[in-house]
Amino acid sequence: MLLHISTSNLQQRTTQRLLIGTLAQRHSSPPAARRREAADMTTTVDLLLKFTGGSPLLSQTQLAGVLDRSPDGLRMSLAGDNDLARRLNPAKRKIGKRVYFAVLDVAKVLDETGV
Template sequence: MTTEEQLLKRYGPLLSLTDLSDLLKRSPDGLRISLRSQSEFANKWNSAKRKLGRRVYFKASDVAELIDES
C-alpha cells in the first residue's frame, strides 16, 4: 500500500491542519508557526496547502509526495 493510499484511507482527500500535525507528530500551534516562517520546510509544505473559505487543508496526494521525498 502506497503512502498516498494510506493517507486517503485514514484522512480522506484533504487533511486539516490538525490531521497534518498529528501525522507529523507536532502540535497544531507549532506547525502553524512553522508554516508562517520563511524556511525551506514552510515553502515545501505550503505548496500542498489549499484554502476553502477561511479553512486550511492539505491535499493528501501532495502530502504523500512530500513524505516520500524526505
C-alpha cells in the same frame, strides 16, 4: 453521543500511530529490503487516505498528527521561511477560512523527505 466521539477519537489516534509507525519503518529499512517489500506495502497516499477516511484533503490538525507536531507548532512552522514551509505551502488549499492540504502533495513531500 459522547461515547461515539470518544470511540472515533480513539480510532483516529490508533490510525495515526499506525501511519507514523509504518512511515518510520519504511524509511528506516535498507533500500534492498524496501524493494522486496514494495509489492506488499501500501503507498503513502493509501495510508493518508485511510487516515482521512478517504478525503483528498488533510486539515491542519490531521497534518500535525501525521507529522507528530502540535497544531500550533505546525502553524508556526508553516508561517516561517524554512524547508518544511517551502515544501508544504504549495499543498495548501483554502476553503473559506479553513486551510487544508492535498493528500497527494503531502504524500509526495513525505516520500521525498523520508519522514
